[in-house]
Amino acid sequence: MNISNSTCANGYILEWIPNGGTAQTITTNIPAGNTSFSWTPTGSFTPGAGKIKIYDPNRTCINSNSQSYSVTLNASCGIPTVNAASNLTCNSFRANWASVSGATSYNVNIKTCSGSYVVGNAVSAGSSTFYNFTGLNPCECYQYQVQAVCGGTSGTWSSSSSQVSLTPPIF
Numbered sequence: 001m002n003i004s005n006s007t008c009a010n011g012y013i014l015e016w017i018p019n020g021g022t023a024q025t026i027t028t029n030i031p032a033g034n035t036s037f038s039w040t041p042t043g044s045f046t047p048g049a050g051k052i053k054i055y056d057p058n059r060t061c062i063n064s065n066s067q068s069y070s071v072t073l074n075a076s077c078g079i080p081t082v083n084a085a086s087n088l089t090c091n092s093f094r095a096n097w098a099s100v101s102g103a104t105s106y107n108v109n110i111k112t113c114s115g116s117y118v119v120g121n122a123v124s125a126g127s128s129t130f131y132n133f134t135g136l137n138p139c140e141c142y143q144y145q146v147q148a149v150c151g152g153t154s155g156t157w158s159s160s161s162s163q164v165s166l167t168p169p170i171f
Helices: none
Strands: 011-018 024-031 048-055 067-073 082-086 093-097 105-112 123-126 130-133 141-150
Touching (some): 093 105
Antiparallel strands (some): 011 048
């Protein structure tokens, strides 16, 4: 986002104002002379449509309404907590995790214990908090990780599960 530079301002204050809501201060620390900024919402900012308002704290150069930008603030996704695997067989297991508030779906990735995650190999688990991996190699050790998706925005991948060791059938 670009700011029209003012030579008389000592700095800028930025506010997020959700439509129909109360202003929430983003920062009071943008030095004079900066003409752009980047902001990633963290904490309790209200998601949805609204405006970013930029003004000079002394209101000597930029009045409180002179620079407003219409934006949509997307809700951020939490990181799923991976739970222990269940339903282990010689070539399958169920990956489990705790739900994340606001998540509309989940992605799950698997790797061998000695391998690496490949993001392109992730599968969608829909809105379930489990995924059944099948057709795996017996006697192999696996780990999995989960990513929540909120409103089309993918969150951060969880840490890896503990090791899931598949055992061959006993005859």
